[in-house]
Amino acid sequence: MMMQEAQDFQQESDTLAAALAGSDEAIFATTTQFKSWTIEDVIGHLHIWNAAALMTLEDPPAFQAFIGDIMAAMKAGKGHVEVQYEWIDSHANGVRGKALFDAYCDYYPRLAKAYGAADPESRVAWAGPDMSSQSKIIARQMETWSHGQEIFDILGKNRADGDRIRNIAHLGVTTYGWTFRNRREEPPAPKPFVQLTAPSGAIWEWNDPQDDNIVRGSAVEFAQIVTQTRNVGDTAIETTGDTAKRWMEIAQCFAGAPETPPAKGTRHPVT
Known part of the structure; x- marks a missing residue:
């Protein structure tokens, strides 16, 4: 198979x-x-x-x-x-x-x-x-x-987008530590609780549930952030807590030197 x-x-x-x-x-x-x-x-x-x-x-x-x-x-x-x-x-x-x-x-x-x-x-x-x-x-x-x-x-x-985007979302979650270490920063603990809505409507969750350290929203928009194709400010992703907010500002799920996410308003569909 x-x-x-x-x-x-x-x-x-x-x-x-x-x-x-x-x-x-x-x-x-x-x-x-x-x-x-x-x-x-x-x-x-x-x-x-x-x-x-x-x-x-x-x-x-x-x-x-x-x-x-x-x-x-x-x-x-x-x-x-x-x-x-x-x-x-x-x-x-x-x-x-x-x-x-x-x-x-x-x-x-x-x-x-x-x-x-x-x-x-x-x-x-x-x-x-x-x-x-x-x-x-x-x-x-x-x-x-x-x-x-x-x-x-x-x-x-x-x-x-289909639910195959889960692979990319999972990669984004599991590279939490890499995002910080790649910038010579100690990854803050604990890791944020991540709750995402799949294209199918399913709810996907990672890490321990917390009330004060959360990333929540669309799996597609989360994937856009961690692959640096969108600034978090151009999405409806919600963060609770300083750690979750900082992560979404610098998230990088791909290898290589630290990259700066696109500035707000610079990556969007052309109409």
Whole structure:
């Protein structure tokens, strides 16, 4: 039976692909609200790291060569976008625009199938510590969903989120400590009680119930905050207590150096 998280990744990728299906070439040059990346840049970013995720599962030496080249280029001062296009030029026939989107759409089902057949507890290497294959495909779902947000926003489209968003919400909750330690701060204890409403209407809860230390609201908006696609002030998420408030102001569920969440009012659907 296919690993559920791999199915969730497939569905997340299908949802993004459907939003761009049939688009003309000009759409891919559209600048998003994320660091002035274009839609083409976003698709290229997702495609290269999908390729990396398949490499680390099926060909670990190839992944080590890949990540070594990427890290060396970034240490030399090159940015994500420059590095990804160098790789695409060398390994993906230099495709751009709609052709790059087509390559992305051809590739992600292979990734879903491979992880779907993998042992969820098997370990794979990444840029940081090793992780389980289950965690790796959840991370791919999270990145697809979060970077997909800037595409849905700039196109003025609403995304139909399913309860697969629980994977991303759970990742957001479990990276509470990471958010603070990544900023060289001691994570305040206890962790806030988190109560979220799923797209289906189900209520999801994490951590010990407390009356004075709570994060409550929509699971989708919580996921937007922890992936830094929305400022908490642009959502209806409710916080009770200083710890919960501080967490939602700096939450970061992804690896890497501390990132500043978007300023209030800067990330939103275009009308």
